[in-house]
Amino acid sequence: MFSAGHLLPLLLAFVVHTSTVLARPHSYAVWAADSATKRGQGNGLSSSGQPSVSYEHGELQWGLRQLYERTGNKTYYNYIVSGANNIVYDNGTVHGGYTISDYSLDPVRTGPTFLYLYSRTKQAKWKTAADIFRGQLNGHPRTAEGQFWHKLRYFNQGWLDGIYMGDVFYAQYTKDFQPTNATAWADIAAQFTLIYRNTLQAPGSANYTGLLYHGYDYSHTAVWASPDRGHSPEIWDRALGWYFMAMVDVLDIFPESNSGYASIQNILRALAPKLRDAADLKSGVWWLVMTQPGRAQNYFESSGTAMFVYSLLKGVRMGYIPDSDGSIVKAAKKAYQYMIANWVVANPDGTMDWTSTVEVGSLSGNGTFEYYVGVPTALNDLKGVAAFLLASLEYERL
Template sequence: MFPVIISASTLTLFLSFAIPFDIAKAAAPPSYAIWAADSGIARGQGNGLVNGIPGVSYEHGEFQWALRLLYESTGNKSYFDYIKLGADTILSDDGRTLAAYNVSEYQLDHLRVGPTFLYLYDKTGDEKYKASADVLRAQLDTHPRTVEGQFWHKQRYPNQGWLDGVYMGDVFYAFYTSRFESKNQTAWADVNLQLSLMFNHTIQLPSDANYTGLLYHGYDASFSTVWASPDRGHSPEVWDRAVGWYFMALVDLLEFVPPTQELHKTALKQLHALAPKLIEQADPAWWLVITEPGREGNYYESSGAAMFVYSLLKAVRLGFLDDAGGRIVAAAKAAYEYMLDHWVTDNGDGTMSWQGTVHVGSLDQDGSFQYYISQSVDTDDLKGLAAFVLASIEHEKL
């Protein structure tokens, strides 16, 4: 169904993206968003292949979302073609089979490619993309939940809700509902429930140690994991990228969810509660473990910072955050300059590399500070590079 051998036409298309960015522009690129996106494409990132084999990847979904915005802002059709190439690589001809997708795993991560399929369906009218979105949407009908109704992050993490899952699964859920079931109030209410439960179970309280007012990485509704707190079952630390996923979910939801929906009101209320707290933690970037600023072994992490810059600037631009005093934009701009100074590397061949992205952050162990800081830090990790493209798009709209 998914041969590793690629057709000559597809290979020609792929190689066309590998043309290096003009070296003359590399020293002072007119657009960091374009430079970063073109560099990722030149390396073959986000093309539907995972370790050389077709497979569903939330990282690809994030990058494709960024390329969509870049295509819309530049009109450069090569970005659209690359999105389509990535989707076609993992889909059967009728769209009903997705490479390396197994519904029984019940991973919210896999749903992140859903917005790509919806976008391609709207742009091309090809029914295979609607069919593939239908396959992912059907997962939510049987996806396991906590007693209160929160989607489990994955089948292998019973009763656990993670911030990451809101970006991976619930943005697609709402996007699909807005496109095909706009009058389905049960669906709208369900997405609203997901945000409400996640926020209420993970928000830091003033009485908590190392209070920041932000969100813990996740919670266990069964209180059975080693890291579950006795009061609400939350994990012990605020991890920057988990909060970054959540912030991006909020602003992206606010952009397309009708203001008349309770979900819009909930997302806006949460954004207003969290944004001031996030600004307080900017130093000028954000610590990997936000609850432990300056602690030995902690460091500024690049993917979370880029996600925050994107979210804050987009929220101000669209009027979801009032920045009359200019504090939000000032903090985002300072963080962006830090990003350019510390994490963007000119490779000398027309491409750039993105530094400082932690490879993974999970709640499959003890969720401790030592766990987070012990994870490897990568160069050109797509989770961070895609977020930098998003942040750069917003920064360049200032």
Template sequence: MVFSSSSFTLLTLFIVISTVCARPQSYAIWAADSGIQRQQGNGLGGDGNPDVSYEHGEFQWGLRQLYERTGEEKYFEYIKNGVDNIVFGNGTVHGNYRLSDFSLDPVRTGPSFLYLLGKTGERKYQIAADIFKSQLDSHPRTAQGQFWHKLRYPNQGWLDGIYMGDIFYADYTKRFQPDNATAWDDIAKQFTLMYQNALQNATAPNNLHLLYHGYDFSHQKVWASPDRGHSPEVWDRALGWFSMALVDILETFPQDHPGYQSILSILQDIVPHIRDAADPSTGVWWLVMTQPGRERNYFESSGGAMFVYSMLKSLRLGFVKDTKDGSIARAAKKAYGYMTENWVVEKQDGTMDWLNTVIVGSLDQTGDFDYYVSQGLRVNDLKGLAAFLLASLEIERL
């Protein structure tokens, strides 16, 4: 067969386009490769400067699982390059990190430091981890012992902070101080105090038996309830952070320590209630979970992906037993199906877009319904894309 130069050019172009746009069979790989192609989670901010970001730590948590599953070196190298962008050769954590801020958020990159230390043996990663541990050693606390979320939020414990600080705290303790019973006591206390102070009680309006976004132990904030100082609403992503922290830490926490059972009991308590809080029609969750169907409320993607990850990982590792009819697994798969149909969009360059992730949710203002629904959405927000990567990894393990 003879091709003209023009037909050969068109054929070549067709092959190139077909190759670029081929959708991976794995949504986990597709999500990871799309984020990497956009240079997300690479230790740099939009301005090109080093960025010690919990979002990057969350993405790297997924990439390391994908690396262990596939053996693809590009995932390991992306983690390493991202961490090397925020850790100097002498181990100093630089960029926008300041220990004096006493913020738990940047500590979420700490598990990546420890992971690379284990893989490479490079001393700088231990020094960087030691810096974060020194922060936790002097971090301000409530009178009960809960870490403040940040120095500028005095006496406030947030669900977010459990994910940001305590996964690293447990990983560090296991690696360097495995027999430090005081440290394990303290880690367990962070979970139990949050649970006790933020769990909805039986008389709460719109009671879902889930956890409010956070609490102010001093009862000074405008949103603090009279009884325990908790915030007024259950926000999906805050609960998502907490549920992921519960299931992730149980892989690290010593099973012969009493705190293991305490954390396990919390996980076993809330997973069925997360299942029950899903919208019956779509299977996914409202942004403000305590106000289902209210005007301006909507289905939010990052919290939902975090729930799918937590539910399926809980089942896979035997932390939670499903019902006889498999209702927890079924709920997770239904939600995931909605996500892939509605929040995953294939692009012409072969990457995927991830939709419907709210940019921010905080307790620095009113913490009420109007606050949460007034926050903007961002396409490919890494908090949501990384959560979808994690959910996809669990779906693909089924």
């Protein structure tokens, strides 16, 4: 038997422990960032501890940079520096599996981190590292129209993913070092407009959304290429999410006086209402395969949803997207509430888990519905965690 004197400390300990476990932080952005960094995610190292140039790390570092600028907490800045140092030697050489001859746009997503660190420190290594990626773009293979191939091994293919991976860096580099390079600005705008024109779902198509297919094959040789423009058969949410994030981020960088600015903004303004309308009516979030809503095995996917929330809220906040009736912000807020109620899981150690992010989506196969829904989801997949951090930053600005 316990006496009252013995029970009181036990009860107090239980109350303290319970409050620690159940407490929700004031900021979900901070919670997401702290959880990811505590797990060692996005630090320039692979799961086995080897240096790794990863677009996912670049995505997280983009969010950490904004969080540092919002909070002044230098822990986030130091984490970015540490992660970048893991993949760049002191002489500026990018290592960690990066090979320019692969001509892949994915690694270039770490480039904005190099530019950011150079702007703050003026350390030559960061300029050298950025120059390497910029040099890759000079020789990167293209379609006859001028679209960057997603990777050398994907012959004549443009993917929505690649716009986010390559062109935010391309724009920031041009602004920082070649602001009067009209050829470069025109090329950047062309990357957005070419992919838009070649992947836009045509009116009258089955399951019409008016949004963009995952990618296209200009040569029409891929097994999935459509007869008309060579586009893939389905609209995959995360590919579209990458493209939306690229638009709202590159408009921050692009000179407004340049005609390319209006070209990109007009695409964003055309697509944003269609994206709003493609959300599931009840939940407010978006299906993995957006051209097959409600079909068996399809599901609500978390990374694409977070990317859409970030893009819509930022687009409205910055004036890139008109929202006179408030319906776009309302839709994004509804989706955000679903995210925190269903995909955020509190852990006893004070971190949060993030669920329902699909591991990968590729056009290396047949691009069918069955392919997309057959890819497993992963707990705390950084592509989703980083997108949730970005979405939370925008939601908390409201």
